[in-house]
Amino acid sequence: MYNETMYELGANxxxxxxxxxxxxxRSAEIGKENVFDFSIGNPSxxxxxxxxxxxxxxxxxxxxxxxxGYTSAVGDTEVRGAIASYLNKTYGTNFSxxxxxxxCGAAASLTITFNALSEEGDEVILFAPFFPEYKVFASxxxxxxxxxxxxxxxxxxxxxxxxxxxxxxxxxxxxxSPNNPSGVVxxxxxxxxxxxxxxxxxxxxxxxxxxxxxxxxxELVYDDVKVPYLTKYYDNTIVCYSFSKSLSxxxxxxxxxxxxxxxxxxxxxxxxxxxxxxxLGYVCAxxxxxxxxxxxIGCTSDISVYKKNRDVLVECFEKNGFKxxxxxxxxxxxxKSPERDAVAxxxxxxxxxxxxxxxxxxxxxxxVRVASCVSPEVVKRSIPAFEKLAKEYGLNG
Ligand code: PLP
Numbered sequence: 061m062y063n064e065t066m067y068e069l070g071a072n073x074x075x076x077x078x079x080x081x082x083x084x085x086r087s088a089e090i091g092k093e094n095v096f097d098f099s100i101g102n103p104s105x106x107x108x109x110x111x112x113x114x115x116x117x118x119x120x121x122x123x124x125x126x127x128x129g130y131t132s133a134v135g136d137t138e139v140r141g142a143i144a145s146y147l148n149k150t151y152g153t154n155f156s157x158x159x160x161x162x163x164c165g166a167a168a169s170l171t172i173t174f175n176a177l178s179e180e181g182d183e184v185i186l187f188a189p190f191f192p193e194y195k196v197f198a199s200x201x202x203x204x205x206x207x208x209x210x211x212x213x214x215x216x217x218x219x220x221x222x223x224x225x226x227x228x229x230x231x232x233x234x235x236x237s238p239n240n241p242s243g244v245v246x247x248x249x250x251x252x253x254x255x256x257x258x259x260x261x262x263x264x265x266x267x268x269x270x271x272x273x274x275x276x277x278x279e280l281v282y283d284d285v286k287v288p289y290l291t292k293y294y295d296n297t298i299v300c301y302s303f304s305k306s307l308s309x310x311x312x313x314x315x316x317x318x319x320x321x322x323x324x325x326x327x328x329x330x331x332x333x334x335x336x337x338x339x340l341g342y343v344c345a346x347x348x349x350x351x352x353x354x355x356x357i358g359c360t361s362d363i364s365v366y367k368k369n370r371d372v373l374v375e376c377f378e379k380n381g382f383k384x385x386x387x388x389x390x391x392x393x394x395x396k397s398p399e400r401d402a403v404a405x406x407x408x409x410x411x412x413x414x415x416x417x418x419x420x421x422x423x424x425x426x427x428v429r430v431a432s433c434v435s436p437e438v439v440k441r442s443i444p445a446f447e448k449l450a451k452e453y454g455l456n457g
Contacts, residue, residue, distance in 0.1 A: 065200075074192055075421045076100055079406075083415045090413070096442035097415045097434065101240065101391065103308040104435040105361045111307060114355035118348065127351065133343035134334060135162025135316070135350055142354040143316060150358070151289040159320055161333050162345035164313035166276045166302035167193065168337075173272055173298055173317055174201035174232075175336035176329060182231035184272075187217055188423030189394070191240050191274070203231065207423050215244045215385070215394070219253050226261045232270040233258070237287060238277040241422050241429035242394040243370075243387020245281060248288050255294040268296045268324040276302040276315070279360045281389040282367040295322040298329070303353060305391075305433075308361040314349040366391040369432040369439045376443050381455030384430075391433040394419070398453040402428050408452060412445040 073081075076099055083097035118127055134140070140157035147153050163169045170193075174184070178201040185206050186194050195205050208225045211218045222233075235254075237246040246254075255271075262269050273290045278301070281287055290297045302315035319330045337343050370386065373393055377384045383396040395416070397405040402418035406428055409416050419427035432439065450456040 069196060076192070076417050079415050079417055082410075086413065086415075093441070095413050095415065096438055096445055098430045098432065098442075099415045099417055101305065101431050101433055102310060103305060103361065103391075103433050104438075105308055105363070105365045105433075107308040108356070108359045108361050110356045110359045111309070111352060114352045115348070117355070118351050122351070127348055129347060130344050131162075131347050131350060133337065135160065135345055136347070136354075139350045139354040140316075142357055146357040147318075151292065153289065153291060153320075155318065155320065158330070159318055159326075161317040161319070161330070161337065162350055163315045163317055163337070164342060164345050165304050165310070165315045166274060166300055167197070168313070168340075168342045168345075169300035169302065169315050169317045170194070170234075170272070170274060171197045171201065171340060172333055172336040172342055173300055174198050174203055175340060176332035177231055177270060177298075178202045179231070181229055183227060183229040185222070185225055185230060185233040186423070187222075187235065189215070189239070189241050189419060189427070190234070190423055191236060192421040192423075194234055194274075198234075204229075206230070209424065210242075210244075215239070215242045216247060216250050217254055219250070219257065222254065223257050223261075226257070226269070228265045230261070230265075230269050232272050234272045234274055235290070236274045236277075238280055238387070238389025239392075240277065240390055241392045241417070241419065241427075242385075243390045243392050244385075245285050245287055245388040248286075251288050251290065251293050258294060258296075262296070270323070271297045272300060273297055274300045276305045277390040279306040280363050280366060280391060282363075282370065283388070285388040287389070291318075291320045291322065295320070296324055298323065303349075306360045307353075307356060309349070312346060312349045314345055314353060316345075365436060366433060368436060369434070372436070372439050372443075373430065373432055376446050379456070380447055380450035381453075382446070382450060391431065393430040393432055395428050395430055397426050397428055398455060400426060402426055409449055411452075412448050414442060414445050414449060 079099040087095045140160040144155040184203045299318035304310035406418045416428040
């Protein structure tokens with residue numbers, strides 16, 4: 061009657077979404093101001109003024125049928141050209157509109173890319189902790205997920221484990237820096253070493269291994285930390301980008317896939333991306349948003365708010381005996397659970413109306429993710445709740 065796998069995915073929604081829904085229910089019961097919902101990566105900082113202005117200008121000046129009509133399946137040529145120019149100016153690359161395919165956000169970028177690359181028996185390497193939907197997207201594209209745990213101290217890639225995990229069947233490796241859920245930014249040293257390993261393995265197995273760079277948090281970095289541009293280190297890189305976080309537009313569903321000319325068989329891969337977009341029904345990303353992006357490329361929302369939130373929370377955790385590294389990017393803190401079972405810890409946190417996500421579904425048990433993209437007000441009001449939670453575990457004397 062229906063597809064069992066799809067039923068399972070629909071019936072068992074993601075843990076993050078479950079907690080987010082619980083938060084909404086709880087807010088209705090006791091008031092929004094009394095719930096500290098750190099569950100979901102929904103930016104609290106508004107989109108920059110440039111976005112509102114671009115929308116107004118487009119509505120005033122562009123014929124409605126054009127503004128709201130279909131663009132080319134791959135996205136408007138001028139929009140893709142504007143993105144390519146921005147990337148070239150920023151990273152010293154040499155892209156053109158022909159390297160870009162507009163999508164409905166990073167989720168679409170990833171599903172399309174997995175489907176475009178996947179052949180029978182292929183494996184994809186995921187570094188844990190990872191964004192849980194990777195497993196859903198890759199498995200649905202027919203790829204087997206091979207999980208490599210990050211170094212437990214630094215949460216950087218464990219290069220020995222990575223090398224051992226690569227087999228003849230490895231088609232792709234997903235990197236996500238800055239990382240959800242850890243906030244870790246991969247160091248240039250790690251990237252160089254990873255790419256050396258990949259180049260040797262490609263030679264050994266005589267086929268390309270693609271680095272899929274999922275980068276919705278690229279611009280969200282603090283304290284002058286740099287995020288190396290991966291196509292400059294490794295030819296077979298495919299970038300999956302989204303404006304959801306950098307421009308605070310997660311509900312507008314806009315992003316892109318970049319297939320550089322340097323990637324092996326790039327013209328074929330680009331066509332396979334077009335084919336996967338077509339098969340999945342993802343042609344022609346939202347037109348209005350495409351045109352907005354062309355006008356706002358290079359802008360970000362005010363990310364200093366996330367840095368402030370990070371600093372206040374890290375200080376609170378340190379003062380109260382919780383263990384969490386200070387992340388360099390994204391807007392998540394990865395807190396070590398004071399008991400082995402992070403699910404039980406999150407249940408206790410709920411007693412104080414703190415909504416945290418256990419790390420089990422990120423493939424790295426024993427931690428919780430704290431999404432610090434909430435408003436500074438929520439962070440401030442949540443401090444006494446964290447203090448009470450720490451007391452429950454005898455962490456703060
Ligand atoms: N990849 C990562 C690492 C994410 O954190 C998210 C969303 O939170 C996505 C992809 C999906 O992003 P989008 O909303 O643009 O589809």
